[in-house]
Amino acid sequence: MSATTTAANPTAGYRTGFGDVVAGEWLKLRTVRSTFWTLVTLFAGSSAISLLICLAAADEFAKDKAAGKPDSGDIVLVGLLFVGQIAAYVLGVMTISAEYSTGGIRTSLTAVPRRVEILVAKAILLAVIVFVVGLATAFACFSLGDIPLRAKNVGVSMSDAGATRAIFGSALYLSGLSIFGLALGFLLRHTAGAITIGLSLIFIIGGLTQLIPGSFGKWLYKVMPGNAGGGITQFGETAKNAEKVFAPWTGFTVFVLEVLMLLIVGAILFEKRDA
Amino acid sequence: MIRAAGLTKRYGDQLAVDHADFTVEPGTVTGFLGPNGAGKSTTMRMILGLDYPTSGGVTVDGKPYRALPAPLREVGSLLDAKAVHGGRSAYNHLAYLAKSNRIPLKRVDDVIGLVGLEQVAKKRSKNFSLGMGQRLGIAAALLGDPGTLLFDEPVNGLDPEGILWVRNLMKSLAAQGRTVFVSSHLMSEMALTADRVIVIGRGQIKADTTMRDFIGQNATTHVRVRSPHAGKLHELMTGSGWRVEALPDDDGALQVFGVTSDAVGDLAGQNGLWVHELAVVQPSLEEAFMSMTADSVEYHAGMPAAGPAGVEAR
Numbered sequence: 065m066s067a068t069t070t071a072a073n074p075t076a077g078y079r080t081g082f083g084d085v086v087a088g089e090w091l092k093l094r095t096v097r098s099t100f101w102t103l104v105t106l107f108a109g110s111s112a113i114s115l116l117i118c119l120a121a122a123d124e125f126a127k128d129k130a131a132g133k134p135d136s137g138d139i140v141l142v143g144l145l146f147v148g149q150i151a152a153y154v155l156g157v158m159t160i161s162a163e164y165s166t167g168g169i170r171t172s173l174t175a176v177p178r179r180v181e182i183l184v185a186k187a188i189l190l191a192v193i194v195f196v197v198g199l200a201t202a203f204a205c206f207s208l209g210d211i212p213l214r215a216k217n218v219g220v221s222m223s224d225a226g227a228t229r230a231i232f233g234s235a236l237y238l239s240g241l242s243i244f245g246l247a248l249g250f251l252l253r254h255t256a257g258a259i260t261i262g263l264s265l266i267f268i269i270g271g272l273t274q275l276i277p278g279s280f281g282k283w284l285y286k287v288m289p290g291n292a293g294g295g296i297t298q299f300g301e302t303a304k305n306a307e308k309v310f311a312p313w314t315g316f317t318v319f320v321l322e323v324l325m326l327l328i329v330g331a332i333l334f335e336k337r338d339a
Numbered sequence: 340m341i342r343a344a345g346l347t348k349r350y351g352d353q354l355a356v357d358h359a360d361f362t363v364e365p366g367t368v369t370g371f372l373g374p375n376g377a378g379k380s381t382t383m384r385m386i387l388g389l390d391y392p393t394s395g396g397v398t399v400d401g402k403p404y405r406a407l408p409a410p411l412r413e414v415g416s417l418l419d420a421k422a423v424h425g426g427r428s429a430y431n432h433l434a435y436l437a438k439s440n441r442i443p444l445k446r447v448d449d450v451i452g453l454v455g456l457e458q459v460a461k462k463r464s465k466n467f468s469l470g471m472g473q474r475l476g477i478a479a480a481l482l483g484d485p486g487t488l489l490f491d492e493p494v495n496g497l498d499p500e501g502i503l504w505v506r507n508l509m510k511s512l513a514a515q516g517r518t519v520f521v522s523s524h525l526m527s528e529m530a531l532t533a534d535r536v537i538v539i540g541r542g543q544i545k546a547d548t549t550m551r552d553f554i555g556q557n558a559t560t561h562v563r564v565r566s567p568h569a570g571k572l573h574e575l576m577t578g579s580g581w582r583v584e585a586l587p588d589d590d591g592a593l594q595v596f597g598v599t600s601d602a603v604g605d606l607a608g609q610n611g612l613w614v615h616e617l618a619v620v621q622p623s624l625e626e627a628f629m630s631m632t633a634d635s636v637e638y639h640a641g642m643p644a645a646g647p648a649g650v651e652a653r
Contacts, residue, residue, distance in 0.1 A: 079408035080440050088439030095431035096424060167422035170389055171432075171479065174416055175439045177388045177405040338390040 082185070085176050089185040092172075093193075098158055103193070106151035106238070107201045113143030114205035119212045126216035134301035137220040137227065140209025141297055144202060144234050149290075152194050152238040153262050156245025159186050161255040173339050183250060183331050187243055194242040198235035206231055226299030226312070233296030233312060237319070240293055241266075244323045250330030266290035286310055286318075293319030340365055340518055341386060341487065345395030348381050348542075355381045357542035358395065363520045363535075365486070368513045370533030370550070371522035374632050378542040379522045380418075383491055386520075387416055399487050411440040415480030416489040420472035420496070425465025429456055429475050432464060433482060442483050450478040469496025477505070487518040494528060506532045526625035530554075536624075540632045550624070557631045558622030562600045564607070565592040565616035572612055579606065592616070 093099050118125075118140055129135045160183075163169040176182050206220065206227075213219045222228055248258040270288040273281060285291055286309055295315035309315060341363035348356040356378040363369045373379045384390040386397050388404035396403060399414050407413050423432050433447045451460045454474040459467070464475060473496050480488055490509070494502045509532055513519045523529050529536070529550075536553045538546040546553055566572050569591035576583045582596040595603055600619050607614045 078412065078441055080410075084439055084441045088435045091431065091435040091438050092424075092427070095428070095435070096426045098426065162424060162426075166424045167419060168424040170384075170418060170422045171436070172439075173389055174387050174404075174414075174418075175411050175436050177407070177410055336391075338384070 080176070082181055085178075085181045086185045086189065088175065089182065090189055093159065093186075093189055096162070098162070099155065102151050102155040102158070103197050106148050106155075106194075106197055107204065109147030109151065110143035110201045111204040111208050113146055114140055115143075115208040115211070117142050118209040122212040122216045122218075125213060126218045129218050135218075136298070136300035137224055138230055138298045138300050140206050140213070140220050141202060141230060141234055142209070143205050144198075144238070145294065145297060148198065148201060148234070148238055149241055149266065150263065152198065152242045153245040153266070154259055155194065156190055156242035156247075157249040157255060157258040157262065159190055159242075159246055160249040161253060161258055164253040165255055170339055179335050180331050183246075183327070183334055187246055187327065190242045190246055191239045195235045195239040198238035199232065201238075202231040202234040205234075224299060229312065230297050230299040233316065236316065237293050237297050240316075240319055240323050243327060244289060247323060247326035247330045250334050251326070282308075286315070287322075289319055289322050292316070292322070340401075341397065341399050341520060342401075343382070343386075343395070343397040346382065346385060346392055346397050347394045348378070348385060348390065349393040354542050356385070356392075356539075359539070359542070359544050361537050361544050361547045363518055363537070365518040366513055366516050367534040368509050368519045368521060368532055369535040369537060370529040371520060371537050371539070372526075372529065372628055373522075373539035377539045377632075379539055380491060382539065383416075383418060383489055383520075383522065386489060387414070387418070389418075409440045409483070411436060411442065411483035411485065413483070413485050414487045414489065415483060415485040416491075417473075417476040417480045417493055418489070418491050420469065420476040423464050423472070423475065426463055428461050429464050429467075429478075430460040432475065433479060436479055436482055440483055446482060446484070450481050453481060454478040470498060470501055473497055474501070477508075485517070488512060488520070490519075490521040492523055493521060494523065494525065502528065526623065526628055530624035538628065538631060545631055554622055554624055554627045557627035559596060560622060561620050562595040562598060562603050563592060563616065563618045563620050564595060564600075564603050564614060565590065566607065566612055566614050567591060568612040569593060571610070572607060575606060575610060575612075576603070594620075 121139060125135060125139065163172060172182060173179060210219050220227060222231075245258065245262055248262050249255075252258045252261070266289060270285075270290040273285040273288055275281070276284055292310055292315040295309045296312040298312070310318060343359050343361050346356055346359040347354070359378075359382060371379055371382070381390060385392050386399065386404065399407065404410065404414065430447060430451065433450065434444060436442075437444055437447050451457055454477050456471065456474055456478065459471060464472065467475065473493065477490075477493060480490065493509075494505050497505060506528070509519050509521060513534070521533065533550055536546065536548065536550050537544060538553070564572065569585070573583055573585060573593055576593070576595055581598050584594045586592045586594060600617055604614065604617055
């Protein structure tokens with residue numbers, strides 16, 4: 065051990081820019097194991113569930129189709145809407161809440177005191193990573209889910225109405241969900257709290273709003289984030305339920321606006337609160 | 340240089356820091372002392388832009404922390420050694436800090452070598468001992484080769500060799516002309532390391548002076564004398580108008596204030612009294628600190644004598 069440090073920094077006087085913040089956040093994101101495992105879970109879990117559910121439902125699906133009952137080809141993407149949604153959301157929450165639970169946020173903020181830059185860098189990186197992995201997962205789900213259906217001659221095809229949109233839409237929706245998680249993570253600064261609130265909003269409360277009578281209940285059901293954003297992942301019969309849900313792109317726009325609103329509130333609080 | 344002007348932080352109706360004015364000069368090690376809850380950490384967090392002042396402000400080299408163009412190149416800080424994500428390796432922790440301030444990655448290897456963490460640099464930091472965590476925190480502080488350094492309890496958890504190393508490191512950083520601001524509850528350690536001292540009690544700056552003056556003004560030198568004729572000597576000295584205190588738990592040792600050891604020795608000799616020990620006792624920083632902050636300790640221990648109660652223990 066030596067007690068000396070180097071002489072004056074040769075690059076002193078440099079002003080850090082947003083690119084440096086992104087570079088730092090990127091290194092941060094890829095150097096914790098939870099990121100890797102969450103994304104592996106997203107891909108493998110979603111694909112496996114799509115395959116298993118399609119295997120189990122293939123007979124019924126074929127019978128319904130033969131009987132002329134409304135079917136829905138988007139059953140092939142079902143894994144994404146189960147494991148995928150949870151994984152994307154949790155990854156978003158953890159990206160910031162882990163910094164609060166470990167205390168690492170204080171170190172981050174001494175390195176980058178312009179706090180909003182941290183939030184924006186995290187959001188951009190998450191959105192891109194989850195979109196890419198989400199897209200690969202959607203293709204995998206589609207192909208794997210198609211196998212048992214095809215065996216019963218009721219396979220799905222990319223040329224089915226809305227199928228391509230649903231595949232890209234699934235990636236976009238998961239990407240948006242991760243930002244939703246990030247925003248709630250910034251707001252609550254607590255992993256378990258943010259995960260509980262977000263997932264119950266999407267999986268439980270979103271469905272329960274159907275029980276509220278009248279036009280208010282209908283409207284509320286439509287605008288709940290999971291219902292509004294999830295529409296873009298559907299094709300076949302379920303996508304034709306115009307009475308109940310927004311049209312895919314309309315719903316997704318509503319969802320994105322909701323996420324952005326939460327993110328802006330998160331940014332304001334992040335900026336104003338003591339760390 | 341760190342300069343605070345009217346720096347105030349209020350939590351509800353509690354004033355954590357109350358109109359603090361002080362300057363931490365470059366080229367010296369400045370100690371930051373205060374009892375538990377006196378506002379040391381809050382002050383350090385405000386310097387680093389983590390907490391916002393209720394009023395007033397604090398600047399580093401003339402700028403608020405958040406206006407520094409590349410903060411890690413200007414200010415290095417160790418606030419809490421545990422403030423790292425334990426799942427990341429020591430190397431990657433330093434690497435992301437380096438990236439965020441565009442510090443060459445070669446510098447990461449340099450500081451890892453400097454603090455002696457080469458063996459564990461690629462290991463996840465959650466399994467680090469307190470001392471290793473402290474070294475990682477110091478490495479992070481030195482990463483940007485900054486002109487100003489803030490250390491909160493830097494020797495916590497270090498072994499004696501590590502403590503000596505930190506002491507020499509801080510002195511050498513100051514000798515290079517850097518501003519070094521360090522808080523510690525280890526008074527003897529501070530007395531050895533710091534040239535200047537800022538004392539805070541109940542959020543108010545109680546002293547901002549040199550270590551020597553602080554001790555000189557807040558605690559007095561006395562003469563310690565031990566004699567088998569303690570009773571007789573006590574009588575004689577009191578008779579000479581000197582202030583004498585018997586040490587309760589000692590074998591005839593007396594403390595005499597306001598006189599030289601020569602005078603005490605002469606008096607004993609003239610009266611034919613044996614003296615087994617005669618010494619001038621320099622006051623410690625701890626005594627000076629206790630006498631100054633006696634009234635501003637947030638939590639008093641229920642002890643009759645002035646023990647180490649109230650001195651920050653973590």
